[in-house]
Amino acid sequence: MSRSQIFARRSVMIGWDAGSWLLALLGFLLVRHEFSLSDRMWVIAWTYVALAIALQVVGGFWTHLYLGRSKVGSFDEVTSLGQLVIAISVVLGATFYITAPLFSRGIAFVMPALAFLFMTAGRWTHRVSRTRGSRRQGETSGVPALIYGAGDAGHQLAGLVDSSPDSPYEIVGFIDDDPRLRFLRVRGYRVVGQGSDLVRAAHATGAQTVVLAISQASPQLIQKVSDHCAEAGLDLVVVPPLREMIAGRLELDTLRAFNVADLLGRRPIETDLSSIAEHITGKVVMVTGAGGSIGSELARQVRQLGPAKLILLDRDESALHAAQLSIDGNGLLDTDDTVLCDIRDKEAVCAVFSRLAPEVVFHAAALKHLPMLERFPEEGWKTNVLGTLNVLECAATNGVQHFVNISTDKAADATSVLGQTKRVAERLTAWYAAETGLRFLSVRFGNVLGSRGSVLDTFRAQIERGGPVTVTDPDVSRFFMTIPEACELVLQGSAIGHPGDVLVLDMGEPVRIIDVARRLIEESGKDLRVSFTGLREGEKLHEVLLSAAESGSPTAHPLITQVSVPHVKPSDVLAEHADHDFAEFGVSGTTRHDASQRGSR
Incomplete structure (x- = not known):
């Protein structure tokens, strides 16, 4: 103008x-x-x-x-x-x-x-x-669309469509589940029905697309709307959660196709950056397992908080290279802030701690594939228990003030080697906290959507090769988080946790694996079948965040709960390892292959 x-x-x-x-x-x-x-x-x-x-x-x-x-x-x-x-x-x-x-x-x-x-x-x-x-200018240029949700996001979306000369949508009506809104008009557009009327309303209005204008929709609602759209041959577009908007404002170009991450729900995460930065800024921070999905994202988020030095430790040189490249863009691997080291090697780990003197440690290194650890339980013991013990001991004797052990929901009522070894790691962390009085604590969360080797990768690989897509059981469900969401809450938990705490992150509602598989198949546009293979050894039908013996207590953050675990002495753990008998800690699942190996020794 x-x-x-x-x-x-x-x-x-x-x-x-x-x-x-x-x-x-x-x-x-x-x-x-x-x-x-x-x-x-x-x-x-x-x-x-x-x-x-x-x-x-x-x-x-x-x-x-x-x-x-x-x-x-x-x-x-x-x-x-x-x-x-x-x-x-x-x-x-x-x-x-x-x-x-x-x-x-x-x-x-x-x-x-x-x-x-x-x-x-x-x-x-x-x-x-x-x-x-x-x-009048754009009445024939857009795709006829029904807006699901006549709340604030729906009003804002209608305003954007009306004011945009090249809007991709032409609103033909609103859908809302509140019966009190049956006669409501949003900027002149009628509410033409409730969610159960979606298919009928789409046919009556000629809609080709449904825009889900609820920024905090539950996974159940999202799945229900997706099913209705699939039934009617409608495209589903979603308003992104608040965390994906710029300053919380909706823009037309932020609308996107419904994807599998939307099944997780839209819980807004409010992070107190000041409390996190207080124990990160100006400190020497180490991340073990920094080449993994969780470790590398943790490192990226820690880097933004201004540590004096960020040390990346992993036994996989290629993963270290990728992590450093994603953080600072050089990937030269020629500085002492990238460390090639196996946490099973106690002497090497302690030498690293002695030389680099980290003050804060995020311990993300672990073996995590449940079926593999069921076949080779001693490998899981060596990394998840003894490796963690090595890192804990070297941290305690080299001036680390703050230690965060990354755990898993499978440690609650553990039935697998993965869960059992991570449970022992939690107990060891609690013992060191009690002995030293330092802020040694654990953070427990569930499956991370998109992490390396996750079910998402498996399904996409199966879809790429033409199927079938394999699911263990039609009713199996899991808790899921996105990688940034999980790491954000880990950092928040590390800031509010006390010595010996096990902090359990709120994972929202569990998601059925079959729903994830079907969503990915729909996204691919292929007609593939789902094959059910049965639950594997040590695998649960439904995961829990707390065991039957645990009672959660609220913390300063609404999405984080605190529980306590019994301590276990390192000497007891080492004694059991020397005897090759882990039964006291519930670590079972040893196969004939493992037994024969131990007998030959």
């Missing part, structure tokens, strides 16, 4: 508001006095209006009302306008009441209200004409 256009727009607004005071005076005098006033009263009335107009203009510029503070005709602008008119009426009413004995009190009370009414009427007319004009 050119400078002359801006000047003309402001002039029109000022002129209309000034004219509104004049119209209010004429209307009041006509209705109340039929223009029969004494000369003295005419002077008072015109003086009042002249001063009101002057204060309106001065106040409008002082509050930036005429400088584009708010969109013309918006709720914010009308609110500011109302506040200005009230202030003018109070100031002038008090002044004239004191200085002019013949002053009509009706002028002080009725005229400002009439003036405000005329001002808002002009703005309403302007906004309606613009809205209708924009609809």
